[in-house]
Amino acid sequence: METTTTPKQETEEVKKDISAFENSLKSNDTEEQIDIWFYRPIGYQIALFCARVGIRPNPVTIISIFFGVAAGILFYFQDLWINVIGMLSLMFANSLDSADGQLARMTNDKSRLGRILDGVAGDFWFIAIHIALCLRLMDEGWSAWIWVPGVVAGFSHMIQSAMADYYRNVHLFFIKGTSGSELDNSRDLQKEYDAMSWTSQFGMKLIARLYLNYTKEQEFFSPKLQKLLKVVKEKYRNGLPGRLVTDFRAQNKPLMKYTNIVQFNTRVIFLFVWLFLDQSWIYFLFDIFVLNPILIYMIVKQEKVSGHFYKEITAGNYNG
Template sequence: MLKEYRARISATYKNADTEEWIDIRFTRPIGYLWALFFKKLHVVPNVVTILSIIIGIAAGWMFYYQDIYHNIAGVLLLMWANFYDSADGQLARMTGKKTRWGRMLDGFAGDLWFVAIYLAIVLRLWNEFIPLTHVHWKFLILFLAIFSGVFCHAKQCQLADYYRNVHMFFAFGKEDSELDNSRQQRVLLNTTPKKGNFWWRAFLYFYGNYTHSQESLTPYLQDLMNVINNKRGGNIPEEFRLDFRKESKPMMKYANILTFNWRAITLYVSCLLNIPWLYIVIEIVVFTSLAYYLRERHEKLCRQMTMLLEKGYYDETPTLI
């Protein structure tokens, strides 16, 4: 019975290789129960995503307050929002109800949560003293929050999301991956009629910029993709696929740290201890250092795999994926 239940939950994963331990043991099982609940009520995934956005923004508001009760409420609300964020994807995979709006909403949900959270931290600290000084935070905390959110947090999430999709592409094929490229998005944008498609075109524009930013962070990965697509016509040797998966899979734990769970745990601890500035410092120093390490390690792998392909090391067993 338990094995069957776990198998049903596993069927709603994107891919076991890229699922984080906390998600497998905690978030996905609870998200699955919510997905079953919403399925029984005939609630579509987009509604679940909208609910997660509302709850996540409410969580951010709670972190504005310094008392323990509001902060506990913020922790519980953000966990709830994350369960719904898991449930919407699980529900979509269970029911096959995947829409343009779903893709747009799901992409922006987590961003909206953290905009609210960063704003709450700025307002919370605005008139507080910087530790060990008699100077108020004021514009310094605003600057740090913008720097942390835009240049650290956002870039880290882009990198982690990209590497997980690249891993699924090479390990399991195009059908099991959500790997896109900026050129493809520009073509979609230019071929989508303007009339009646304002929001979809806006999404394609911003998503195209997002994928372009991912590509600009990973030059050696782009060289590898260029060799595969332009010089080999998309033919990827089976042995290459296995070797890439073997080397890439250990890196997924670092990519997962750069997504939601560990960032949220850091936020919870910092706010509950009433030192919310610590979250921003850890974001800038620790998570950024980890992202740099992950990028260097992955780029090194891509450089090595590109050299092996160009030298003909994998030419014996081509496979199209």
């Protein structure tokens, strides 16, 4: 006998699917609309498939690196259709990058290596892209001086992405605690690094060294935030006061839009536009003269928020 589902049961199934999808996200506060509409749904389907067949998050991240680097190589060619294939490859790489985190949250399969790989994956993509664009422009007749803006833009991108990622995790730490955040600090990472052996753990120690440098860079650009995090961890060992969580979220949430602007979607949209116009050199200028001022503004605003809450906490206004 065939079983039929009632409208009520179908509604409940839809609600479960929506809830499962939302649980695979970090937080609506830190998600960009393009990601929620496009990349996260695709990533979720990839994550569901990987969970069914037993693929873990780290291999998904590694595969995304290959697709992202392949995209960069394809941007070297001056044939637009090859560039379009590169664009699709880069979009798929970002979908995989979304899927690895969603898969990790769905299966509770989180690891320090996964966090490190996720942090550096985008850097591999854009290193390949910057190298390819410099070589392409030299083939078009530009002098070797094009490597100067190419390299400056590359370092700019790495700082922009590192700080955006850091501020997102700080926000998640305040609203979700340590379980909902991937916030690290150089002090703990240094202890882990020192405990490793170059002889027996060469690969992991090298990765740990790179990640330690990455974290120190984030901390260098956020001195007031470091003071805030230190006092918070010393004062609220059993969890943050609800009023502090509410107040921090209210003041810090508006800054999340800047972390989105300097991340993947904005730069890639403009990169694609300039590739279509065959004016790829503008991408370097955009990174340096548009995204860097936004980065500076983001850092200044975040430091202002951090300074405010440091004063409030040390004054005893969040003791309850």
